[in-house]
Amino acid sequence: MEIKKAAVAGTMESSDVYVEIKPASDIAVQIESVVAQQFGEEIERVVRQVLEENGVKGAHVSLNDKGAVECVIRARVETAIRRGEGERDQ
Amino acid sequence: MRRSMLFMPGNNPGMLLNADILGADAVILDLEDAVSPAEKDAARILVHNAIKTLKYKCEVCVRINSIDTTFWKEDLDEILPLAPDLIMPPKISTAQDVLVVDAYMTELEKKHGMEVGTVKLIPLIETALGVENAYAIASSCPRVAAMLLGGEDLTADLQCKRTKEGKEIFYSRSRMVVAARAAGVDCYDTPFTDVNDDEGLREDAAFAKALGFTGKSSISPRHVADINRIFSPTQADIEYAQEVMETIRVAKEQGKGVVSLRGKMIDAPIVTRARQVLEMAKAMGVLIDE
Amino acid sequence: MNNSKVVSSIKEAIQLAGLKDGMTISFHHHLRNGDYVLNMVMDAVADLGIKDLNVNASSVFDTHEPLIGHIKNHVVTGLEADYIGGVVGRAISHGVLDKPVTFRSHGGRPSDIEQGRSPIDVAFVAAPTSDTMGNCSGKYGKSACGSLGYAFADAMYAKKVIVITDNLVPYPLADFSISEIYVDYVVQVESIGNPAGIVSGTTKITRDPVGLVMAQYAAKVIEHSGLLKDGMSFQTGAGGASLAAAKYLKDIMLEKGIKGSYGLGGITSYMVDMLNAGCFEALLDVQCFDLGAVESIRTNPRHREVTASHYASPSVRSSAVDSLDVVILGATQIDTDFNVNVHTDSNGYIMGGSGGHSDTAAGAKMAMIIAPLTRARLSIVVDRVLTVSTPGSTIDVLVTQRGIAVNPRQQELKERLQKAGLPIVEIQDLKRIAEELTGTPKPIHLGDKVVANVLYRDGSLLDTIKSVD
Numbered sequence: 088m089e090i091k092k093a094a095v096a097g098t099m100e101s102s103d104v105y106v107e108i109k110p111a112s113d114i115a116v117q118i119e120s121v122v123a124q125q126f127g128e129e130i131e132r133v134v135r136q137v138l139e140e141n142g143v144k145g146a147h148v149s150l151n152d153k154g155a156v157e158c159v160i161r162a163r164v165e166t167a168i169r170r171g172e173g174e175r176d177q
Numbered sequence: 178m179r180r181s182m183l184f185m186p187g188n189n190p191g192m193l194l195n196a197d198i199l200g201a202d203a204v205i206l207d208l209e210d211a212v213s214p215a216e217k218d219a220a221r222i223l224v225h226n227a228i229k230t231l232k233y234k235c236e237v238c239v240r241i242n243s244i245d246t247t248f249w250k251e252d253l254d255e256i257l258p259l260a261p262d263l264i265m266p267p268k269i270s271t272a273q274d275v276l277v278v279d280a281y282m283t284e285l286e287k288k289h290g291m292e293v294g295t296v297k298l299i300p301l302i303e304t305a306l307g308v309e310n311a312y313a314i315a316s317s318c319p320r321v322a323a324m325l326l327g328g329e330d331l332t333a334d335l336q337c338k339r340t341k342e343g344k345e346i347f348y349s350r351s352r353m354v355v356a357a358r359a360a361g362v363d364c365y366d367t368p369f370t371d372v373n374d375d376e377g378l379r380e381d382a383a384f385a386k387a388l389g390f391t392g393k394s395s396i397s398p399r400h401v402a403d404i405n406r407i408f409s410p411t412q413a414d415i416e417y418a419q420e421v422m423e424t425i426r427v428a429k430e431q432g433k434g435v436v437s438l439r440g441k442m443i444d445a446p447i448v449t450r451a452r453q454v455l456e457m458a459k460a461m462g463v464l465i466d467e
Numbered sequence: 468m469n470n471s472k473v474v475s476s477i478k479e480a481i482q483l484a485g486l487k488d489g490m491t492i493s494f495h496h497h498l499r500n501g502d503y504v505l506n507m508v509m510d511a512v513a514d515l516g517i518k519d520l521n522v523n524a525s526s527v528f529d530t531h532e533p534l535i536g537h538i539k540n541h542v543v544t545g546l547e548a549d550y551i552g553g554v555v556g557r558a559i560s561h562g563v564l565d566k567p568v569t570f571r572s573h574g575g576r577p578s579d580i581e582q583g584r585s586p587i588d589v590a591f592v593a594a595p596t597s598d599t600m601g602n603c604s605g606k607y608g609k610s611a612c613g614s615l616g617y618a619f620a621d622a623m624y625a626k627k628v629i630v631i632t633d634n635l636v637p638y639p640l641a642d643f644s645i646s647e648i649y650v651d652y653v654v655q656v657e658s659i660g661n662p663a664g665i666v667s668g669t670t671k672i673t674r675d676p677v678g679l680v681m682a683q684y685a686a687k688v689i690e691h692s693g694l695l696k697d698g699m700s701f702q703t704g705a706g707g708a709s710l711a712a713a714k715y716l717k718d719i720m721l722e723k724g725i726k727g728s729y730g731l732g733g734i735t736s737y738m739v740d741m742l743n744a745g746c747f748e749a750l751l752d753v754q755c756f757d758l759g760a761v762e763s764i765r766t767n768p769r770h771r772e773v774t775a776s777h778y779a780s781p782s783v784r785s786s787a788v789d790s791l792d793v794v795i796l797g798a799t800q801i802d803t804d805f806n807v808n809v810h811t812d813s814n815g816y817i818m819g820g821s822g823g824h825s826d827t828a829a830g831a832k833m834a835m836i837i838a839p840l841t842r843a844r845l846s847i848v849v850d851r852v853l854t855v856s857t858p859g860s861t862i863d864v865l866v867t868q869r870g871i872a873v874n875p876r877q878q879e880l881k882e883r884l885q886k887a888g889l890p891i892v893e894i895q896d897l898k899r900i901a902e903e904l905t906g907t908p909k910p911i912h913l914g915d916k917v918v919a920n921v922l923y924r925d926g927s928l929l930d931t932i933k934s935v936d
Contacts, residue, residue, distance in 0.1 A: 102844075103190045122845060124814060124909065126844060126905075126906060126908060126909070129906055156194065157906060158226040158231065162219070162222045162225070162226040163219070165222050166218055166222045169218060192676075194841075198680055198868045199676050199677075199680060231904070398676035398679065399676070402683070
């Protein structure tokens with residue numbers, strides 16, 4: 088799956104995560120989280136896994152995490168991917 | 178067996194995490210009115226992940242978007258493979274509406290290797306035509322397990338004002354109960370929408386119970402406890418039912434054909450009712466063991 | 468004989484009191500996050516060039532952020548408190564003070580002051596109303612805060628006492644709380660506090676459905692604990708779920724016709740409602756949280772102001788916590804031994820303190836913690852709390868939305884609650900349930916420096932708090 092345009096998903100509410108995805112030639116993941124110490128590495132692993140599961144080879148993803156659990160992070164990243172694979176912005 | 182069905186917005190992670198601890202027998206994760214058109218995709222993906230991961234202790238129903246939108250098939254694509262207990266299609270007005278949803282669900286169940294009919298339907302009746310067709314809807318296909326009355330949209334369609342007393346939906350409520358019972362499915366009442374009027378809620382729920390509704394839906398967790406209490410059999414109901422069953426047992430032993438209890442002849446409907454009460458009490462964990 | 472103790476300014480009072488480098492000054496926190504007095508005094512002290520002071524404040528709130536500047540400038544080199552809010556707490560956790568902060572409880576603080584273990588040179592009493600000789604009260608005036616409970620030990624035991632008021636009245640103020648016999652100087656200022664901050668927003672019943680579920684469980688735990696009978700005494704915190712629990716408890720008490728004896732602690736209008744509805748004979752009030760409480764303590768003789776010592780001191784002949792039946796408390800963390808942390812957040816930053824937590828837990832027949840099982844992807848139940856604020860041996864029940872855990876030493880209580888059909892689980896199960904949802908957190912990294920010592924109410928060292936890098 089190819090990320091063709093920048094997209095966002097999620098919110099800044101507690102227990103949610105705000106995800107931004109941008110087209111790129113490589114994968115880069117940037118994470119800001121209220122639980123960075125406890126779950127930072129785990130969050131990055133999940134984000135990369137969701138990208139891989141969706142066949143995304145190139146994307147820059149940044150997360151602003153307000154304590155979302157894994158299934159919420161998966162949902163929001165997946166939403167951002169699907170939104171990003173739409174038609175290119177003109 | 179459910180008394181309370183609680184609507185929860187489908188795009189709110191904080192609420193989805195705790196959806197099952199609010200006391201409702203079933204939660205209705207809402208992809209329709211609670212979600213703006215721009216977030217329909219996000220909500221259905223979130224609800225998908227929530228059902229997949231969170232082990233909800235209560236029954237799960239998902240309200241999809243109505244069949245006159247472009248969203249409903251995508252909703253089912255995302256949700257059906259997870260086999261929620263119920264799918265609630267809104268604005269169902271005819272048996273044909275149900276069959277449209279049923280056909281697509283069947284297609285998806287086959288595609289995902291699920292047994293056809295795994296996921297049940299609870300059509301939301303909220304149009305005048307829907308009320309008129311309630312029996313046809315309830316008996317349209319085996320997938321229909323229950324019906325829910327939606328009073329807000331219905332009164333708009335009836336061109337009358339929705340009031341707290343609800344006289345304007347009295348006929349619709351009665352018609353729904355009769356249709357559901359005739360078709361042998363459960364029937365759930367419309368939510369009481371004033372979240373700050375506890376007394377009003379109790380009166381509304383007691384009235385629905387008196388009409389024969391199986392239970393009541395709610396948009397506020399605060400209403401759940403009262404709804405559960407009102408739709409549970411009372412201790413007196415349970416004791417009477419136990420007495421009925423005991424009298425029948427003794428009569429059978431003694432080879433008596435006709436028996437009476439408390440001066441009233443026990444006939445088949447009384448026995449059926451007693452069985453229902455005891456089953457319900459057991460299912461709800463309110464049956465006190467001797 | 469001088470018939471007025473009124474002096475022209477805070478600076479003048481400080482100079483007359485003989486405040487010198489290295490001394491200890493004290494403050495009380497009834498004006499909460501609306502307090503102007505601590506900042507005004509510290510600015511005056513800094514202007515006078517006095518350094519190296521030890522500040523003993525019953526609580527430090529976010530409004531006291533300027534304290535950080537005074538610490539950096541070495542005006543303040545020592546800090547003692549029962550509670551420190553997140554703003555100053557963060558600076559402390561980053562090591563802004565060389566000397567560790569001393570944390571006490573609301574009962575331990577007056578106990579140590581009265582026993583001479585924590586001497587005060589100059590006490591500053593923020594008084595919403597005072598007469599010219601220093602008879603003062605919190606019940607009247609534009610900055611009315613109700614009870615002055617925490618200020619009594621300071622006023623009675625400090626070497627010098629300065630009353631600061633924004634409502635100076637002619638002698639005598641008949642309905643005084645703190646008597647003139649302790650007061651050296653009175654200063655009139657424009658305003659001692661912001662009324663909006665004095666009555667803070669925390670005293671509202673939660674609308675959060677999860678909080679209401681927990682509150683219902685908490686009320687049912689009390690109902691079936693065996694303690695719900697005529698004469699029951701009760702305290703609850705001002706957190707949303709705790710207040711909701713009080714509301715549900717009130718419904719149960721009224722339905723069953725139970726008349727309790729007293730409500731204790733920081734008092735909210737919800738406790739006042741219970742008093743007026745006949746749930747209690749009296750309220751014993753060390754601090755008012757809202758205007759309803761202030762109004763009640765002013766007008767209702769059954770709503771009594773009590774000193775912090777009377778409230779919770781472990782070294783007096785008896786204090787009100789000793790007769791307490793039930794207390795509902797909060798927690799940021801609780802471990803599988805029921806030790807509770809209310810001092811530090813999940814990243815180790817100071818953002819609170821005991822207040823009356825450990826005092827009431829020690830005194831009450833049943834101390835109940837009410838907390839959501841997870842907050843922002845972190846389990847409330849952990850293997851070991853970051854900071855022991857209250858020993859697990861004094862905690863009896865943990866109420867969460869996904870189950871209720873009873874301390875194993877309370878077997879009889881556990882059986883009662885099980886019989887009542889409440890969802891009783893082991894505390895280890897709650898941790899497991901939480902971590903199924905959140906995943907297993909990696910332990911956080913803390914610095915080596917001790918930034919605070921947590922003293923138990925008897926003065927012994929309960930725990931130390933490490934810096935955050």
